[in-house]
Amino acid sequence: MVASFITEAIKTSLYTYEVAPVFTLMEDAVLKKMMEMIGWEEGGDGLFNPGGSMSNMYAVNLARYRFCPDLKEVGLYSAPRLVLLTSQESHYSISKAAALLGFGTKNVYMVPSDDRGKMIPSALEEKIHLAQSEGAVPFFVNATAGTTVFGAFDPIDEIASICEKHNLWLHVDACWGGAVLMSKKHKHLLKGIQRVNSVAWNPHKMLMATLQCSAFLVRDKSSLLQRCHSAQASYLFQQDKFYDVSYDTGDKSVQCSRKPDAFKLWLMWKALGTNELEQRVNRALTMARYLVQEIKKREGFHLIMEPEFANVCFWYIPPSLRNIPHGPELQKKLHTVAPVVKERMMKRGSMMIGYQAHGDKANFFRMVVISPQVKRQDLDFVLDEIHNLGKDL
Incomplete structure (x- = not known):
């Protein structure tokens, strides 16, 4: 909570390095640590933003830009009918992203889930073929790690193989379930997550960072975030500054003013340590198991x-x-x-x-x-x- 008090009192913003140099470096350090835990040995890119719904929207927009880079300038007229695929148990923010970004909710194909709420990989393959047979172009798959209702984890490894086969962007909405990456005992639930293109992870959920603290992480290291969202505002993002201008993170964000939310996780991580954050996850799941046993009795x-x-x-x-x-x-x-x-x-x-x-x-x-x-x-x-x-x- 102290981190929240500090960020509110200082009232700074992460758009250029000179405005918030320490917070900029903290965000960079925290994102690198989170990528390490995902298993991206070569690093990647990312930013903190206002909530998991926004992270999922970033993923959809980035996938579209990779597939149709001209669309940024010439608009939807340059693109075929693009289709997103997600499970019937996924968060509603995927459909909201489709509506907001102009795909239309009818172009979100809902993939059936099994009785436990997990996406069925064979059904995903069928939906991909269905979209193609209709003349549409699938480009994006959302897998969920910790569904809203049942807390189910989609089989990421199997889904990743299908996405690689069809050259589809695979995003994992791990806003809820991403915390298991902190736990040696439970991280098997996210087996295969190192293979995906992007991840949404909310430390303000199970890790209990104060609201809001939401990370969007992308495996791509080729400045895809920057190229997709850059507007090159000359009054902020001059390219002839004396420092590395890649630290001017505002140009890869949809926002301009952006709160230094990474500081909340940075300070908590420093104060509690990795072992305590791991125990925080383990304790929560132990308590859930206790509740299950009591219900059975x-x-x-x-x-x-x-x-x-x-x-x-x-x-x-x-x-x-x-x-x-x-x-x-x-x-x-x-x-x-x-x-x-x-x-x-x-x-x-x-x-x-x-x-x-x-x-x-x-x-x-x-x-x-x-x-x-x-x-x-x-x-x-x-x-x-x-x-x-x-x-x-």
């Missing part, structure tokens, strides 16, 4: 699936419904339980646990364990409170 609680990450999805079944056999009748009645329990917990002021329906599944609770301060007693309270608030339904 308690009558009236039913786990949707064994979680892969820290997203624990479950139903609470009140006593009045426990003798109804599994089927449409139970699902219909169960669908009304979670909204009432949520209303009661909000009015009591005890908790804010989210619920939702998903596919043909009735409304269920989705408990996401993040905070390193969460204890077993807190998770016991969650289940006790849900039962107390819903046992009369």
Whole structure:
């Protein structure tokens, strides 16, 4: 939090090196360390920006520029019908990027996922062929590491092989799941991430940096970010300065004024150390596993699936419904339980646990364990409170 206080008090901006030299070098150092953890041994490029949705938009725009560099000057008329591919479980920001950048949401092809929420590689291949058969040109694939609902990790290695075969840009939305790169125990969930073209990673999620702290990282080292977004404003980005003008990062950003958000991660990393950040991830997943075990023990609680990450999805079944056999009748009645329990917990002021329906599944609770301060007693309270608030339904 101290880092946030400092950046707000100093009120500087990362557009030219001379305005914020120390913060510019800090961002460069943090990005290089993050790339090292991804496995990009030769480095890459990147920047911090306002949130994961913006990072995903950067990825789409960069992929389009690589595929159609003339488009920057002559516009959409120079391009064929371009298609983005992403899983049905992906974040809505991919469709928003398609709308904002002029592709149109109908040119986002949703790839089916399996029962655990993971993209099916064979289905991706089918969608690529479908787009081609329709005269469209696939150019971009988004894989998700830690989906919003189930916390699923798409099989990056298999998807990367397909993208290499078809020469498609592969982006990984690891805004939520990127934290596992800090953990030797859990980083296998991101197997193959070193093969992708770009990554979105939000340290303000599981690593608990203060909002906002979102990194977009790209493996390309040929100034692709710069060429894609540069406007060469002569009043800021003079090319005959006395220092290395590649440190004028504002010309590779969509923004001009940009907060030094990397400082929040830099200071936290320095203060806590890599080992503590690793333990922060491990503790969160350990607590999620504890919650799963408690759900399995308690009558009236039913786990949707064994979680892969820290997203624990479950139903609470009140006593009045426990003798109804599994089927449409139970699902219909169960669908009304979670909204009432949520209303009661909000009015009591005890908790804010989210619920939702998903596919043909009735409304269920989705408990996401993040905070390193969460204890077993807190998770016991969650289940006790849900039962107390819903046992009369």
